[in-house]
Amino acid sequence: MVTTPLLPPGLVAFVKRDCETCKLVDPLLGELAKDEPLTVYTQDDASFPESLAAIDDLALEMSWHHDIETVPTLIRVGADGIEEQRIVGWSRDQWQAFTGNIELGITLPEFRPGCGSLSVDPSRADKLNARMGGSGLETRRVEFAELEDDFEAMFDRGWSDGLPLVPPTEARVMRMLEGTTRAANDIVANVAPDLVDVTVEKIAVNALMAGCKPEYLPVVIAAVEAICTDEFNIHGLLATTMSVGPVFVVNGPIRKQLGMNSGINVFGQGNRANLTIGRAVQLVVRNVGGGRPGDVDRAAQGSPAKIGLAFPEDEEGTPWISLAEERGMGAGQNAITALCVEGPRLIVDQLSRTPESLTNTIAECLLTTHSKRMVAGIDALLVLSPEHMARYVDAGWDRARFRSELEDRLMIDTDEIIRGTGGIEEGLPADFAGMQLPKFRPGGLHIAHAGGPAGLFSSVFAGWVSGPTGSVPVTKPILP
């Protein structure tokens, strides 16, 4: 609960030295003080104004409490301490009427606008709001010792994934929360493995540490919602010894608004939103869910997806519908799709000029994901590059045609992968002989489009145990 300190009765002025209009009215303040009680609060220099003694408001507390946006501000306060009226800047007519002194400032110009109050200065306002406002944030506060380095202190407390974190001060977290219209105490999801309810506020703390901007927050919230579902099964992804994690594909106009990169080096470094959104989600899993490598996270080798992996689809570069649209979202809807994957793996074909030939190559590569002997067990995300996409668009293939042609080529003759064939002990039991099985379960192959304009290379992200017994991709709308 914030208690507002009362102003003294009579006239009250707020001024700062770094304001020409305040300097202009300085002598008038001294003059007015002779006629009635006048209290002056000074924001930047205790020796200003010069015409009378002022109360030091260098901490800006009175300015903040009384919503001073402009200096000079002149306020008339009643005997009960209640504000009756205020004027801002300098207007001779206004000041004369306000004070009842028709001679006031007669030699001054008629009008001068005021200056911005320091209490609303963008570089101070967040800190001031946090200090004064009673932020309403419920998160426990942690004080670092004077001799601790802030960045080292966060490593020491085990909050980091191994990279430096942005210190989540109250002022920064409040600014982060401005990125969403949701209330800070809204519960977004229940995070495994510790099965803890996570609030918007806690996500904001972790998103801030990850390096997100406030406008990324709705994407991070939607991503957390997506992975904390029984279908997606983030607990399983963590606990498995297989080296998989979530990849997030962003669709909709928000990609452009956030400046995400769907082009050159789309899975690589260089773009803040691409890099920090996935990281923010992983920090939520680590810090809120308690999922840490060596504890519940048992991955044998790990994956970049466990650090943070998010990218936007290049929707403009293809006439095909987007991944989110194929998964039921409306056109133009901001959405995020979480899929469980290893890292990206290249598909190289620089010579195919027909869609049939290129599809053969892609199928050949997809058949070997994880092992040629893995059938109907994993999902995969195929990301076609623009130059590969052009083969299909030029030939008039739409997404459905491509999918159908590709799936036809993804059937496996089980005789080739029975245990012991080819000198390999891994494989299917002998009673699976003589069958044709699909590499991916129905609906288990996901297709997106991204990458730089040149390069006849696409990528596949192979998945993990697919379907209801493992992990099912989840798409969520990104809401403000």
Add this chain to the structure above:
Amino acid sequence: MTTVLDPTNEATPPEIERALRPESLAGLTVGLLDISKPRGNVFLDRVEERLTALGSSVKRYRKPTFAKPAPVDMRHEIATECDAVIEALAD
């Protein structure tokens, strides 16, 4: 001095005492939980033989999928029906 907001779940996990180790498994009911990984049954079949020889009675359980935690009802069933439990990983 910097004050920051705690990014963790702020939870202090409750301390639960472990069940007492039995002196002997003879006469006790031992649950064998197969997490549904390949060849877990091979391991547990052999464990069952050894336990039966020791005079334990054995109850077998199987998780619906190794990729998700055991359902809470199954955990409760094991806790009420058994004196001890052995969980098989395998592969």
